[in-house]
Amino acid sequence: MIVIGALVAICVALVWRRDGIDGVFNILTHDLLLFGEIIPRVLAGCLLGGFIAEILPHDKVSRSLGPKSGLKGLLIGTAFGAILPGGPFTAYPVAAALLTVGADFGATIAMVVSWTLIGYGRAVAWELPILGTDFTLWRIVISLPIPVLAGWLGRVVFVRMYPKGEPS
Amino acid sequence: MTASALIIDITLWGSVAILGFMAWQRGRVVLVSSVREGSMDFINIVPRIALGVIGSGYIAAVIPPEVITGWLGPDSGWLGVLTAVIAGAATPGGPVVGFSIGAVALKVGGGPPQVIAYVVAWALFAFQRMILWEIPFMPARFVWFRAAVSVPFPFLAAAIAMVIGKP
Numbered sequence: 530m531i532v533i534g535a536l537v538a539i540c541v542a543l544v545w546r547r548d549g550i551d552g553v554f555n556i557l558t559h560d561l562l563l564f565g566e567i568i569p570r571v572l573a574g575c576l577l578g579g580f581i582a583e584i585l586p587h588d589k590v591s592r593s594l595g596p597k598s599g600l601k602g603l604l605i606g607t608a609f610g611a612i613l614p615g616g617p618f619t620a621y622p623v624a625a626a627l628l629t630v631g632a633d634f635g636a637t638i639a640m641v642v643s644w645t646l647i648g649y650g651r652a653v654a655w656e657l658p659i660l661g662t663d664f665t666l667w668r669i670v671i672s673l674p675i676p677v678l679a680g681w682l683g684r685v686v687f688v689r690m691y692p693k694g695e696p697s
Numbered sequence: 698m699t700a701s702a703l704i705i706d707i708t709l710w711g712s713v714a715i716l717g718f719m720a721w722q723r724g725r726v727v728l729v730s731s732v733r734e735g736s737m738d739f740i741n742i743v744p745r746i747a748l749g750v751i752g753s754g755y756i757a758a759v760i761p762p763e764v765i766t767g768w769l770g771p772d773s774g775w776l777g778v779l780t781a782v783i784a785g786a787a788t789p790g791g792p793v794v795g796f797s798i799g800a801v802a803l804k805v806g807g808g809p810p811q812v813i814a815y816v817v818a819w820a821l822f823a824f825q826r827m828i829l830w831e832i833p834f835m836p837a838r839f840v841w842f843r844a845a846v847s848v849p850f851p852f853l854a855a856a857i858a859m860v861i862g863k864p
Contacts, residue, residue, distance in 0.1 A: 533828055537752030540759045552758075560754040564747060571746055572739050573709045579735025580716035583727050614708040617826060621834035622738065628839065638843050641831075642850075645820040650705075655792035659800050660816075668813055671857045675817070675850045682846045 570618040578622035582630055591631030596684065598636060603680040606636035610643030610676065616651075620644045634687050639680030646672040742833050749829035757789030757825065762798060769802040769815060778855045781811040785818025785851065788825075795819040810858040818851040 545553050594602045613620055624641050632640075645651075647669055656665045721728045768784040788795050799816050803809070822844060831840050 533748060533752060533832070537748065537755055540752070540755035543759050544755055548758075556754045556758055557751065560751040563754075564750045567746065567750060568743070570706070570709060571742065572735075573713050575739040575742065576713050576732065576735040577709075577716060578738060579731040579733075580713070580720050582734060583731035584716065584719055584723065614712060615705060617830035619709060619712075621830050625834050625836070628836065634839060634842060637839065638846060641843060642821065642847060646817065651792050656796050656816075659793070659796040660803070661800075664803070664809075664812075667809075667858075668816055668854075671813060671854050671861070672817060675854065678853070679843075679847055679850060682849070683842065686846055687842070 567618065570616070574615070574618040574622040577619055578626035581623060581626040585630050587631050590627065594627065594632035594636040596633040596635070596687075598633070600677070600681075602633075602636045603639045603677045606632070606639035606680060607643040607647075607676040610640035610645075611647045611649070613640075613644055613648065614650065620648075633684065635680040635684035638683040639676045642679045643676035646675055745833035746829070749833060753789065753825045753829050756828075760787060760789050762788070762790070762794055765798055766801055766805075769798065769807050769811065777808060777811045778814045778852060781807075781815040781855075782818040782822075782851045785815045785820075786822035786824060788819050788823055790825065795823065810855040813858045814851040814855040817854045821847045821850065 541553060544556065548555075592598065593605055598605075610620070613623065620641065624637050624644075627640065628634075628637050652665055652669060656668070660668075717728065717732075720731050765784045765788050768780045784798075785795075788798060795816070799812050799819075802812050802815065807815075827840065827844070831843075835843075
C-alpha cells in the first residue's frame with residue numbers, strides 16, 4: 530500500500546507539472562464519480578464473501594478445493610470462475626472467502642485465472658463487440674487449458690516453497 | 698446508468714439476496730455474523746479501493762494508450778510476443794481500452810499470436826486491476842504468487858495460436 534501510495538504521489542506530481550492544477554482536479558472529479566459508482570458493488574461483493582465463508586461447510590470445501598483435491602479441484606475452481614456473475618468486485622472477495630474456508634492456492638488461482646480469461650461477463654460485454662466473434666472465440670478456445678495449468682503450476686511451486694504448509 | 702451496468706447490479710444484489718436467505722435459513726446467528734464479517738471487510742477495504750480508484754486515474758494519465766499501441770506494431774516473432782506481454786501488463790484503464798488496443802493492433806498489421814498474447818497478458822496482469830482490486834481483497838502473498846505462476850501463459854497462448862493458425 531505504501532508503494533502504491535508513493536507511485537500515485539509521483540503520478541499526481543507528473544500530471545500537475547504537465548497539465549497544471551486543473552488537470553489534477555479533472556482526474557480527481559472523474560475518479561471520485563467512479564468511486565461512488567463502485568462502492569455499493571464493493572459492499573455487495575464483501576457481503577457475498579461473508580455469506581460464502583459462513584454457508585460453505587469448511588470440510589467439504591477443503592476436500593473438493595484443498596491441496597489434495599487433485600485435477601478435480603482445479604476443474605471445479607475453473608468452472609466456478611467461469612460462471613461467477615459480476616466483475617472484480619465479486620471475483621476477488623469470493624476468491625478470498627474460498628481461501629479462508631479451505632481452498633488451496635492452486636484451486637483459487639484456477640478460479641481467479643478462469644474468471645479473468647474465460648469468464649463470460651467481460652467477453653460478452655466488451656470483447657465480442659470490440660474484437661469480433663471470430664477472434665473472441667478463438668482466444669477463449671486457446672485460453673481454456675490455462676486456468677487448470679496455472680493452478681497446477683501454483684500447486685507444484687507452493688509445495689516446493691512451503692513443504693510444511695503455508696507459514697502464518 | 699447503462700443497461701449492462703443495470704444487469705450487473707441486478708445479478709449482483711440478487712446473488713446477495715439468495716445467499717443471505719440461505720444464511721438466514723441456517724439461523725439468525727449465521728446471518729448476523731456473516732453480515733458483520735462482510736461489513737468489516739467492506740470497512741477495511743474502502744480506503745484501499747479509494748487509493749486504488751483515485752490513484753489509478755493518475756497512473757493512467759501518465760501512460761497514454763498511444764504509447765502502448767506503439768509497442769504492438771507489426772513486429773512479429775517471439776520478440777513481438779514479449780513486447781505484447783509487457784504492453785498488456787502496462788495497459789491502463791478498463792476493458793474498453795485493453796480490447797480496443799488489441800483491435801487497433803490487428804488492424805495495423807499486428808500478428809494474431811501477438812494480439813492473443815497481449816489480450817491474455819492484459820487479462821492476467823493489467824497493473825490497474827491488480828492495484829485496484831486484487832491487492833486490496835486478496836492476501837498479498839497470494840497475489841504475487843498468482844502473478845508469478847501466470848507468467849508462462851501468455852507465451853503458451855501465443856505458441857498455441859502459432860500452431861493452430863488464425864481464426
